[in-house]
Amino acid sequence: MADKQISLPAKLINGGIAGLIGVSCVFPIDLAKTRLQNQQNGSRLYTSMSDCLIKTIRSEGYFGMYRGSAVNLTLVTPEKAIKLAANDFFRQYLSKDGQKLTLVKEMLAGCGAGTCQVVMTTPMELLKIQLQDAGRVEAQRKLMPEAVVAGAVPTKSPTALHLTRQLLKEKGIAGLYKGLGATLLRDVPFSIIYFPLFANLNNLGKRGVDGPAPFYVSFVSGCVAGSTAAVAVNPVDVIKTRIQTMNRAGAEETYSGVTDCISKILKNEGPTAFLKGAYCRALVIAPLFGIAQVVYFLGVGEYILSFLPSN
Template sequence: MADKQISLPAKLINGGIAGIVGVTCVFPIDLAKTRLQNQQNGSRLYTSMSDCLIKTIRSDGYFGMYRGAAVNLTLVTPEKAIKLAANDFFRQYLSRDGQKLTLFKEMLAGCGAGTCQVVITTPMEMLKIQLQDAGRLEAQRKLMPETVAPGAAVMKSPTAMQITRELLRSKGIAGLYKGLGATILRDVPFSIIYFPLFANLNELGKRGAEGPAPFYVSFLAGCMAGSTAAVAVNPVDVIKTRIQSLNRGGQEDTYSGVTDCIRKILRTEGPGAFLKGAYCRALVIAPLFGIAQVMYFLGVGEAILSFLPQREK
């Protein structure tokens, strides 16, 4: 209902729980996506998502697929909470007149949500990418030593705290926000596509004019809208991943910004490089947002908040 009062704390709880459940389920695929996107023509180590995961398990064991998961699980709660709650807030604000939201207003609400979330998303992905890509650089040094600069130091098993301290020491807070522009260019269009598409797909599955859609409809709508938006913005995700990766092999390009990254990728790898990891990203985002929407609409946060006052009595 357009006039339904939104409980912000409940939405924050729902978004946080949804993020934790979703990330836990799909993180290995996200790791494969990062490593595939970071591969350049002269240092291709993995041929596919399955090849990447198999080689990761062989070299690092099962838990090697969860490199960087701790950072994601810690920060995904505020990130998803901000994203989902902000979209809800903007949708409510834009429908104060009681009229059904137009497509433009739905896109505007999504734009606001995407803009709000980058405060958490940028440092989270900055740290996550370093941790996820560390294993690729280790394997590259062992299997393709000619692609690694002689004497280049590769930290074998960095921790999030080590990376954070080094970034803060060398570059200050700006070090954690490297790639902010690329993150905005990815997350704002993603939200503009995702939220209106989800809302309209979910609306199609409602049982009645006023009743909510069944949970499986919300799940499928979240999957379809998430995968569509993920593939649409994948070129920018490739750019963001490349810019945020601090360590490179000896024959791999480094980038000074979005424009420089686009130019070098087109020159050395061609337009097809912007689709690297697209199917992995779709496989990550589809269940992540499907699960998120189910958790969100189940109203776990509302149940928790309604229970707390009863305990106080």
């Protein structure tokens, strides 16, 4: 059976609402993930996710856990809309012969979705990472002065608008796409794993041959598929986070690219460093995609559009 036809406006609304709800719920965990991944040997400030969140609240207040959330909430709507709509488009295109999608075609659809979404994902995460990690850098300069390079000048807390202007002025539009290659290396495999796994898990809970799956089946399927894909690509997420971080504390390493980042992490921190923040990322992605699929399959976008006058 071919996937159900949903209008593009409805897809955009569904993806946007899902992204806003999901990000609002799990953003503090995502902040902890970023800070844990950016910690290098000799500059460890946090021992775990809970330790990171507790120290963040103590030093920056409750809203410190939501540093960078504004840019994420602004751009997550088009990002999630593109991801979900692109996957549906490719699935429908690949099944236009009326035959059921094979696993290979499902993976190709996911690959297409992951490739399309980086247009929004790369600048969104680049700006978000700077804002999220600013508190760690500030705290390290205060609590671990021995790790600060002589002559280093403390920086003020950045804003997304300031960072955007600075990058555009210094490097043009390419400045907002630092880490594009690493983002592709993360998001394409993520989508190749996530979308086929979700579709097959969701199909197991369908009512009858043509009946839709209950919303709770879509939620659980989204959580399981999301957390599985998140852990699988976490090593690349660590690389992407390190490459996209522009302001570092003290003598922390800088990286010129993916290959340089991999070699330096292996040399200085060992292979286990690629697992940093893995459980945080799983805790972020699981409810994020579970909520996304529930909103998508409940047809919230179609319901909203039904109140608008038709031509």
